[in-house]
């Protein structure tokens with residue numbers, strides 16, 4: 001899979017791409033990630049990419065030309081183009097699964113007041129990571145990239161994904177590790193019993209209880 005990220009602040013991705021599971025997925029060539037600074041596509045003096053809004057008002061608006069030129073330099077028949085915006089449809093695991101099936105995703109990170117409205121003619125969909133406003137699309141791009149990469153074959157153990165929260169309508173079951181007891185708090189006996197059938201049943205029951213307690217809306 002290839003993910004191209006259009007951003008004015010590529011350095012924000014340094015830590016994200018160079019640590020842990022994402023780094024390994026890139027090294028194993030399961031995913032290729034390119035950071036494209038669309039400032040390089042500006043045809044104006046000083047590589048300007050934003051200007052004041054027509055009609056007046058606060059802040060600076062991202063100009064359409066550099067972004068569209070950047071898109072055109074990357075787009076193929078396999079590309080799926082996503083505009084990151086708080087006005088988009090709110091992202092979830094179902095969407096991550098859908099995106100993980102594309103061969104090529106282009107993520108467009110906004111900044112300042114956002115995009116010139118005409119950008120909608122050049123994208124496939126608008127995605128938000130939640131009902132709040134961030135300073136830029138870089139963190140949303142990382143959220144989407146991370147959640148998609150971990151679903152790709154060979155990145156993490158398939159079993160881990162199958163039992164996880166949101167993979168069905170239930171949240172994950174509770175997990176414990178060593179020590180068996182911490183300040184009087186004990187690991188449930190069933191998990192130490194070695195009876196795998198019973199452990200499976202206990203976990204299924206806990207998934208239901210957990211979801212009922214924390215996220216009734218999912219049931």
Ligand SMILES: C[S@@+](CC[C@H](N)C(=O)[O-])C[C@H]1O[C@@H](n2cnc3c(N)ncnc32)[C@H](O)[C@@H]1O
Nearest residue numbers: 084085086110113114128129133134136137140
């Ligand atoms: C300050 S925001 C612009 C907000 C815009 N004026 C509005 O009210 O809809 C700047 C950029 O950050 C990104 N952004 C901010 N919040 C986001 C969110 N919840 N989901 C996705 N992207 C977001 C978008 O790329 C956006 O263009």
